Amino acid sequence: MYPIWEVPNLSAGIILGIIATFHILPSHLSVSAMWFNLYVETKAYRENRPEYLEFIKKYTLLLLVFAYVLGSLSGVGIWYSATVANPRGLSGLIHNYVWGWAAEWVFFIVEVIGIFVYYYTLNKVDIKTHLKIGWIFAIASWITMIIITGILSFMLSPGKWPQTGNFFDGFFNQTYWSQLSVRTTVMFGIGAGYAIAVSARLKNDDVRKLIVKTASRWGIAGLFLGALAVQWYLKTLPENAHGLLGSVVPKGLKTGMVVSFGAMILYFVYAHIKPLAIRIVPAILAIAVLFVGIWSAERVREIIRKPYVISHYMYSNQIIGSDVRSKGVKAEADLINERGILKIAPFVPSGLRDINEGNKLQAGKMIAIIECSSCHVLDENGLRSLPKMMKRLGFKDAEVVEGFLDALAGFPYMPPFHGTAAEKKALAAYLVSFNK
Ligand code: HEC
Structure with missing residues (x-):
């Protein structure tokens, strides 16, 4: 990383x-x-x-x-x-x-x-x-x-x-x-x-x-x-790409x-x-x-390549999504879900590695930068603006957003959320903050 x-x-x-x-x-x-x-x-x-x-x-x-x-x-x-x-x-x-x-x-x-x-x-x-x-x-x-x-x-x-x-x-x-x-x-x-x-x-x-x-x-x-x-x-084209052609393009x-x-x-x-x-x-x-x-x-x-940068191997946000046994490469979901993306990603400001009440929003933003910003800008304008999408969806309750993050894996064009329960809460809090 x-x-x-x-x-x-x-x-x-x-x-x-x-x-x-x-x-x-x-x-x-x-x-x-x-x-x-x-x-x-x-x-x-x-x-x-x-x-x-x-x-x-x-x-x-x-x-x-x-x-x-x-x-x-x-x-x-x-x-x-x-x-x-x-x-x-x-x-x-x-x-x-x-x-x-x-x-x-x-x-x-x-x-x-x-x-x-x-x-x-x-x-x-x-x-x-x-x-x-x-x-x-x-x-x-x-x-x-x-x-x-x-x-x-x-x-x-x-x-x-x-x-x-x-x-x-x-x-x-x-x-x-x-x-x-x-x-x-x-x-x-x-x-x-x-x-x-x-x-x-x-x-x-x-x-x-x-x-x-x-x-x-x-x-x-x-x-x-x-x-x-x-x-x-x-x-x-592979099936998934076909689907995206009809839906998200x-x-x-x-x-x-x-x-x-x-x-x-x-x-x-x-x-x-x-x-x-x-x-x-x-x-x-x-x-x-x-x-x-x-x-x-x-x-x-x-x-139509989404959610991957290299299909069946690496997601757009650079997290390895599947095992590639022939190359000795392992999927990273278990590792990240257990230890946390903020612990594993090397370039995280030291104050954000452990989440507490004081840094929750900032930590949430850091997670969004790592996991979402390859496909969404975090500003009001630009490519698939996250603030705009959150406003459109109107989520005000962090728990609902946590549910949404759990459901990411079900979207054919987004990688699943990777991280610990505390990180999911922090990201949800950050995303909800656009609607406050
Ligand atoms: C691989 C690219 C990719 C990544 C990474 C990604 N998304 Fe998305 N996301 C998309 C695409 C494509 C859409 C569909 C946009 C559209 O409908 O125009 C989308 C849509 C959304 C929507 C709107 C969903 C709806 O039902 O309207 C939200 C909210 C969202 N993403 C949040 C996130 C969050 C939070 C993250 C990080 C955890 C994330 N996305 C990571 C590609 C991505």
Whole structure:
């Protein structure tokens, strides 16, 4: 256990979510863009149209700056924010998938070097060699996605891993292939959005037309196949996740996904019909619309994993929820219920380890910070505000709240309360204090 990162009015998870969603734009662009480049460059080579290379140059520069400066920074940002938002969850992942990440970084290094080589050798080496460099980049780039998706999908559906502890049992789990398909298809929608934005800066109208028409077709195909892949993904979800999709996932997020998808399809169709009408500002707005869709989809993916950060292993509040025998890991409920969360969590101010009448409310707040704040802010505003929820429920009697805490285990999206009877009383007293 580690100190808790409490972000007033927002929550640590949302900060991580903002960085991670932003990261999808450059990362998925990076994986898809080179396929588009290869297509255009091969066409330039076959049809002997060197003017197409103007696009390649601009698109690759965007890739270099946006994906490999902002993308790399936000990638590091994910590591930093995940480390402080959920250190134990991240540690659990690293302990299982350190070699997965090591392999990913090897391919990432190939990408980073590849993009510079590809950009700076354009027009300097013969086009066949240049295409080979592009292929190496494109394949290395896709392999990073193949690897990272295994780790991401493991968090939602760890497959046979809890029994066997085997790397690949967790990696190739029931949502792996469907999630990889979603990312592999949607990335072409993202790449197409950027390609159209870049084309608005091209001087040659013929090239512009070709790029916008091709990109819009790729975009429509990518999003359309992506929508099919999403249907498949939904079918592969574990039962609990399905239930949460119907109950706790806010309507706004579903609307966000559908509206963003619909708007992007219309945009691509319009671009296809009027390729020369696209200007840079609307093209950037289209990318913002994509962002909304990705934000919604990623939030949904987070929510349907509740109450866990790693399903069937660790709850969002970092308490280990089940035995993982293959790894010698034991569930912590008995230990915490017997000794108390305030005794076990290492970063508790010393005056709060033992509860008495004088520190009861403060101790209760400390317990809420440890056990509830990964999903609820303790302020009036922000993610699932606890004060607001308590006011809505109108609980005024601490005993009723104790009953509610006993019932937490029955909610499909909340971990059970962990702690001693005195701690439950302190937390109840703190929660009731919102209604006084
Ligand atoms: C893993 C995430 C998670 C954790 C940890 C968590 N909750 Fe929740 N809680 C939720 C979700 C999701 C909802 C549903 C919110 C909604 O309906 O929009 C919820 C709802 C609630 C509600 C409203 C219930 C109702 O019937 O309307 C209360 C009260 C609540 N939580 C209290 C707590 C307390 C107290 C803790 C800590 C002991 C806690 N939660 C820990 C995710 C969590």
